[in-house]
Amino acid sequence: MLSLSALKKMVGSPDYSPAGFLLLLLLLQASTWYSAVSGFSVKGPAEPIMVLLGTDATLPCQLSPEQSAAHMHIRWYRTQLSPAVFVYQNGQEQGGEQMLEYRGRTELVRNSINKGGVALLIQHVRASDHGQYRCHFKDGQSSQEAIVELHVIGLGSAPHVHMMGPEVGGIRVLCSADGWFPKPRVQWSDMMGVNLQSLSEVQTQDEDGLFRVEASLVVMDSSxxxxxxxxxxxxxxxxxxxxIFLPEPFFPRMDPWKAALAGTVPILMLLLAGxxxxxxxxxxxxEREVKKKKTESHERDQMKKEKEMALEAKENLKAELERRKALYLVDWKKALLYPDWRKEKFQLANVTINQEIHQNNSDPERKENFREETEDLSLSDKRGDCNLITLNQEGFTSGKHYWEVGIEDIDEWTLGVYEKPAVKSGLSTDLQNKIFRVVEKKGCEYRALTCGSQDISLKEHLLLEKYPQKIVIFLDYEDNDIxxxxxxxxxxxxxxxxxxFSGSLYPYFNLKSMEHSLSEPY
Structure with a gap:
């Protein structure tokens, strides 16, 4: 598109004429009319984008009026549409038409693509990247584009100045530097700041497009x-x-002194070299000290920035967790996640676990002795079910309760709840009437069981990716949920x-599977 700034530059040129201005004005009006017909226009930055050689450059373009460009065909190119610098179509990068020198160095910044804003990111800018780029948007049969100017700045080496030797009436001095882009300007000046004209100047480019300059000057004024x-x-x-300091003795004098000067020049040259x-x-x-200070300052700034980013990430994570927790607590019964949050809805049960027997079973050297002890215990236990967990209150008949049991390195266990039916006059309340709802482990297999004293009414195999180390049981009496x-x-x-549920519920924990427990006499 022809921009207003470009029009102003043309008007200010020496070749400006009224007829030419009228033609440019008509072209600008036609371009504006075409943008209105197509439904959008493309705007680029008013000023050139300037970046240092080797850094990253971002070239932005914006649709006007704001609208999503996610569905559009977006193409960045230099002088011709294909091959292109970058092609975006059907929601992804199309590498088939990309120029070889830009492969692996470009990407499309799409943070604002839904508002019509995109930018081309060019990494590790080279001298050859300098110049004009066009961002071309196409939506169906309508298309618009804008021009973005990229100026690559290469700051090369500091100039090296040295004396070449005597010339007729003076001394020739050479100044050289390399690694500059674009073509640099060379200026000589004396100690009073007065500019001097170079006698000769040669500028060449290396294979990377960077300039090397050599300029010489003949100094005739010995002062x-x-x-x-x-x-x-x-x-x-x-x-x-x-x-460079030019000692007065280096300057040629009258003929009688030429011989003396010829003898002293080598000595003075050595002195000057020293x-x-x-x-x-x-x-x-x-320079090393300045560079060191800059590096230290950069590292401090980087550490400060990383610290701020970490704090911001921490705050964002905290806010996200609060948001998720709020959503969870609204409908926590359906969400089978976050047991720590679920605890807030339940009351911790007052239970005691037989730690001595429990810990003996986790010691490999005492497992065999423990098995014999538990076998004797199962026959002598007054309750008859080898339950290692004791509820320090009456059985649960209402409310929400939870308790935790650690089961690290135990090969066989049964964990859950048993129900003792309500006592009715004339009926026995022995263990034959208990109903167990438990999860058991035997070897590497896990099962969920509902069983009475002699039969199993529910048996479901469970597939667990990892062996649990600690299990929490949630009991909701009113919702009949375990x-x-x-x-x-x-x-x-x-x-x-x-x-x-119709009776009292009690925690249950046994270091045997239910098959062993059911086969043992009560």
């Missing part, structure tokens, strides 16, 4: 003293300078939801 050579980037105005070397060493040391969760993984194991 000039210091001479400064400055190399300046024409785009950014940044420059680097070096100075002085220059000392100055260079001091300059290098100063749920098991793996506290280590925070995952749901199984829920008994079909039962209708």
């Amino acid at each position: 000039l003293g210091n001479l400064t050579c400055s190399i300046q980037n024409p785009l950014s105005g940044q420059e680097k300078a070096s100075a 002085i220059s070397y000392t100055g260079w060493r001091q300059h290098q040391a100063k 749920s098991f969760y793996d506290m280590t993984q925070g995952t749901h194991i199984f829920s008994f939801t079909q039962a209708n």
Whole structure:
């Protein structure tokens, strides 16, 4: 598109004429009319994008009026549509038409694509990336584009200034530097700041497109003293300078002194080389110190930024957890997740686990002795079910309760709840009437069981990815729900939801499977 800024530049040119201005105005009006017909226009930055060589460049474009560009065909190109710098179509990058020099270095920044804003990110900018880019948007039969100017700035080496030797009537001084882009400007000046004209200047480009410059000057004024050579980037105005001291004895004198000068020049050259070397060493040391301070400052800024980002991430995570917890607590009964949050809806049961027997079973050297002890215990236990967990209150007949049991490194166990039916006059209340709703482990197999004293009415095999180390049991008496969760993984194991409780419920924990428990005499 022809921009207003481009029109102003043309008007200010020496070749400006009224007829030409009228033609440009008509072209601008036609471009505006075409944008209105197509339904959108594309705007680029008013000023060129300037980046340092080797850094990343971001070239933005914006649809006007704001609208989503996610469905559009977006193409970035230099002088011709294909091959292109970058092609975005059907919601993804299309690499088939991409220029080889941009492969692996470009991507589309789509953070604002739903509002019509996209940007081309070019990584590790090269000298060849300098120039114009066009962002082309196509929606059906309508298309618009804008021009984005990228200026690559290469700040090369500081100039190296040295004397070449005597010339007729003076001394020739050479100034050289390399690694600059675009073509730099060279300026000589004396100690009073007066600019001097170069005698010759040669600029060449290497294979990366970077410029090397060599400029020479013949100094005839022996009182000039210091001479400064400055190399300046024409785009950014940044420059680097070096100075050289021209001793008066180096300048040619009248013929009688030529022989003496010829003898002293080598000595003076060596002296000057020593002085220059000392100055260079001091300059290098100063540059290293400045570079070290810049690096330390950058590292401090980076650490501060990383700390701020970590704090921000922590706050975002905290807010997200609060949001999820609020959603969970609204409908926690259906969400089979987050047992820690679920505890807030339940009351911790007052239970005691026989720790001595429990811990003996986790000791490999005492497992065999423990098996004999538990066999004797199963025959002598007054309750007859080897229950290792004791409820320090009356059985549960209402409310919501939970308790936790650690089962690390136990090969065989049964964990859950048993129901003791309500006592009716004239009926026995012995263990024959108990109903167990439990999860058991035997070897590597897990099962959910509902059983009485002699039969099993529900048997369901459970597939667990990891062995639970600690299990929490949630009992909701009014909802007739018994749920098991793996506290280590925070995952749901199984829920008994079909039962209708009518009696008192008690925790149950045994270091045998139900098959052993049912086969033992009461």
